[in-house]
Amino acid sequence: MNANGMFIVRLLVAMILGAFVGLERQTRGREAGLRTNILVCLGSATIIVVFQKLSMEFNVGAESAIRMDPARAAAGVITGIGFLGAGTIVKSKDFVRGLTTAASIWVVSAIGVTVGLGEFVIAYVLTMLVLVALYALHRLPIVRDHYFSLHMKWEGDLTLLDQIIDQLQEKGIQIKNRSITRQPKTGSCHVTLVLRTRHEKTVAHLVSKLQTDTRFDEVGWH
Structure with missing residues (x-):
């Protein structure tokens, strides 16, 4: 498989893993559902893939004046996704809602970054852990308001x-x-x-x- 084919596979995997988390959120009627989580994961993976592809094409070295570091791109994605998560939080005088949805958007961007870097095993495990936290732990008999x-x-x-x-x-x-x-x-x-x-x-x-x-x-x- 050539480099372009490898990058396309990464984007498809990002779309699928983002859909898993988004489906769980949508079944609970949350603001950020299937499409939102797919777009977040896919967009995060795309940014990393583009940086990696440019680095390969221009053969950017450590001493080059042009720096296309995927690690810096990843940090920018994780930080920048905060504005989208903040939009799902509803704060009133007596309660705050949407924190879990905001956190799920943030972690979905991390899944996208991981897939974009080609770390499929870590991305799969991370997705499963997120689903356990959102779905399985929600069913525990914990007293909550x-x-x-x-x-x-x-x-x-x-x-x-x-x-x-x-x-x-x-x-x-x-x-x-x-x-x-x-x-x-x-x-x-x-x-x-x-x-x-x-x-x-x-x-x-x-x-x-x-x-x-x-x-x-x-x-x-x-």
Whole structure:
């Protein structure tokens, strides 16, 4: 296999390994899913491959004034990918979400760099470890808090909100933040509640019940 064929294989491997991590993220409904992780991994590998190819073509030596060091390119990729990961982090007054997704984007770029350097075994092992951390460890019975935003819209007074709050308290769901908007002319109420609970299914059951309540014009959560 010539050099071009070898580089193409590296890009294909980067695409496949990035897809593995992206698929896990997408099944959980995260912001950075299949396509994002593929592009990050593929782009990282491409930068390293291009630097290596240029080094081979120009036969750049250690004493040359032109430095095309793949190691420096790798450092630039890992550092530069931070802006994309930062875009997936949502920070509120009481909670932070998206840190795992941001970390997965960062490590996917490392997978791409590793594949670009031709270290397939390390890239495979790294991908498997990432999947273990994201998928297997997520299923461990670790007690942790879950945060959700509950959005409700209806026409009428705010006494309906008091009933919802009572239901949340009965189920042990804490309200960490609330946003209430009411239009006096139309009587339309729009309420957003940030909830914290240790039982995700409890919130899902409550939302499902609220969505069947005809008093609400709109009920959603994420």
